[in-house]
Amino acid sequence: FIPGPNGGFKDKTIKPISIEEHKYRHSHLVLPLAHMMGACVWEPGYRMTDTPGENIFPPEYKTDKPFAAHTLGVAFKWIPDQIGECRPWPSPSARAVEMVKRDFPIRPFVITLRECYTPERNSNLETWKLLADYARDKGESVVIVRDTDKPLERFCSHKIAPLASLDVDYRLALYKHAKMNFGVNNGTSVLNIYSDMPYRIFKMVTEGYRPTSAKYLESVGLPVGSQIPWAVKGQKIIWEDDNFPALQREFDDWRKNAPHQGRYDAGRGVVENGKTERSRASA
Secondary structure: OOOOOHHHOOOOOOOOOOHHHHHHHHHHHHHHHHHHOOOOOOOOOOOHHHOOHHHOOOOOOEOOEOOOOOOHHHHHOOOOOOHHHHOOOOOOOHHHHHHHHHHOOOOOEEEEOOOOOOHHHOOOHHHHHHHHHHHHHOOOOEEEEOOOOOOOOOEOOEEEOHHHHHOHHHHHHHHHHOOEEEEEOOOOHHHHHOOOOOEEEEOOOOOOOHHHOHHHHHHOOOOOOOOOOOOOOOEEEOOOOOOHHHHHHHHHHHHHHOOOOOEEEOOOEEEEOOEEHHHHHHO
């Protein structure tokens, strides 16, 4: 990672968080993501000049002419024939997987909320509360992942996963453990996009903010109505806002077309054919 100007971080007029918060996110979010790719090597005293040209990203990067490349448009240049070069997909550690299964023994229906700066891009909390209630009434074990800015805040009576808000390894393990992942277009949705994990992403377009404008998305290869080129079964972008009718429709569609483990009961676990997961586990 090569720092850009101003110590490597955007100033507060672009991203209104402190330098200390930037540093925390770099060390606890960005660096772990790189290591999850399985091809990241770090050595003390490493110098840029030691890197063979073919191992530099972006390929055209020069120390005397630095520039950044991080958008989906960059990834789209590799597809469809070269997308395999992006694999293997990021993988959580065995420890994180074990922790998630301990914390949530029943595979959950996960809702991720965006609740930070550029509020016009945030999740509609009222409609997501309605969906969480609806999903629970339909028998799902609902788990809410709140924004990194609000990891410990409750979300009505639903279970939250505060560690997922702060630890990207745990978050990835939770997403992999989930039966389905719902959320709006935000940074954390990329974990699902670059994976084979099931997802529904809403509110892709927010005009007034360039990276989420319809024009910009089209310029990077994702016009309105399209899907991620390497998406697999169970993965879908919903080109609508996160209103309740859209959330409910997509939830019902997923339930109709995906296998399920039965109905979740808070006191008994998942009920299926008269047995619970707990009783099967003890047997």
